[in-house]
Amino acid sequence: MVDVTSFFRPHLKKVRPYVPGKPIAEVQRELGYVGEILKLASNENVLGPSPLALEAIKKELPNIWLYPADSVYYLKKELAELHGVPVESIVVGNGAVEVIYLLAQATLNPGDEIIMGQPAFMIYEIMAQMHDATRIAIGHPDYRNDLKAFAEHVSDRTKIAWIDNPNNPTGSYCSKTEVLEFIEQVDDRCLVVIDEAYQHFVDHPDPCDGIELFKNGHENIITLRTFSKVIGLAGIRCGYGIMHPELALMLDTLRINFSVNSLAQVAVLAAIKDKEHMVKSRQLVLDGREYLYGQFDQLGLSYNETQGNYIWVDFGYDAKGISEFLLHEGVIIRPGWIFGSPTCARVSIGNQHQNEIFIEKLKNALKTSVGKSKQLSV
Ligand SMILES: Cc1ncc(COP(=O)(O)O)c(C=O)c1O
Known part of the structure; x- marks a missing residue:
């Protein structure tokens, strides 16, 4: 049997594959989830295209x-x-x-x-x-x-x-x-x-x-x-x-x-000629930021004020369980371990309806002991 890897340029063995945000269809397929799925993992525009x-x-x-x-x-x-x-x-x-x-x-x-x-x-x-x-x-x-x-x-x-x-x-x-x-x-x-x-x-x-x-x-x-x-x-x-x-x-x-x-x-x-769509899209994000900051404050979570359409939250303990819990609830976020920060997660700002669902499910995740593992899983 040929060892095709022997033909590789040796340094390529060190390349860490890019981990993309999970697509909605994949969550449906893998978890058999039938409810509404929120993709808050890849910082897309939830208003859709112009x-x-x-x-x-x-x-x-x-x-x-x-x-x-x-x-x-x-x-x-x-x-x-x-x-x-x-x-x-x-x-x-x-x-x-x-x-x-x-x-x-x-x-x-x-x-x-x-x-x-x-x-x-x-x-x-x-x-x-x-x-x-x-x-x-x-x-x-x-x-x-x-x-x-x-x-x-x-x-x-x-x-x-x-x-x-x-x-x-x-x-x-x-x-x-x-x-x-x-x-x-x-x-x-x-x-x-x-x-x-x-x-x-x-x-x-x-x-x-x-x-x-x-x-x-x-x-x-x-x-x-x-x-x-x-x-x-x-x-x-x-x-x-x-x-x-x-x-x-x-x-x-x-x-x-x-x-x-x-x-x-x-x-x-x-x-790029649709200025109205751009203005609306920006406003949705600015409003969503304020809503989510307020909710995170109430939950006592530490986060970074953001200039993007996403927020970085630091749970202070391994947050893999939180991301996994949310995934099973149909909310896809970006776990921080992918970026080398296992206590954190990045959440894209959605529309008001999506933000509210996310917060509701996050509260459920926080209530369970699911995230509070002492061992970091990176
Ligand atoms: C900081 C940053 N640069 C570049 C890109 C790539 O954007 P594109 O979708 O145009 O490849 C992204 C995508 O998420 C990004 O977050």
Whole structure:
């Protein structure tokens, strides 16, 4: 029998597979659950997509026998106008995650270092593992991206500093002042990725816009945005990055041909014009935050104030039992052990009805002894 694993690049054995939020159909299938299932695990837009996106998709359907426009011309043109950057600075991908993959592919050599928060969006870590780079993971007692500590760890081996802003999973945020200070300290010693997947939910008094910093001359900044969150098109897979044109050209050269499908291109073009849908989606999240903060306060739970559409709760003991209890009750949340924080969980903010069901079931979970295991299960 052939040992196919002997053909693998040896360092790939260390790659930790990405653990996605459980899909609704999987919970139905695995648990035989027949009631209403709430997916509060992947920070999607519970309002769904804009009706304009759905119309555009229907109109495009008869054309799907044709390959899509690989140049993503019309969408790039629209984004260039929206942000006041040249088309040549934009890379559109099959989700922002494709742009992350391309960045890593284009830059990381074995032995290079990347800097990221602990916890942070786990794909950054997976990229380091895939390319045999070293991850410098920087924790903070308040679960935030500690940019002062990031700056202290920049070395001549650092290639990328990843700042998810807001941080996923914790929702903590770095202000423009903090980011600027970091950028000035780093100068041009490494690339700085500012991942603004949740930018539309930010209501911070000193908001940071990576694209503005880039336009103001910080050419080592790459800003990531996605259509999976406020725009409500996670399933169609589309996101983008704005960066130095030479880097963009390299990423586009490495990109899989036609990775941005034709339905995604028309849907996104239509959806970004639906300002009303965006405003409603944002408001739903801002209202949901306040409701959930109030409920968590009443329950005596410790949580991070969030700038995203999700909240990071710290139960103070192994929370795996809580997530499992909720799963059996049809509520899917994101357990913290996935991010290396077993006492925590990340909950996406739903609509009022969903938030109320979640709280009701959470109260049941807390009443049982299910979560209070002394032993950490990571
Ligand atoms: C911080 C962060 N960056 C990037 C992404 C990737 O988004 P996309 O769905 O566009 O691949 C996500 C998705 O959850 C995210 O949380």
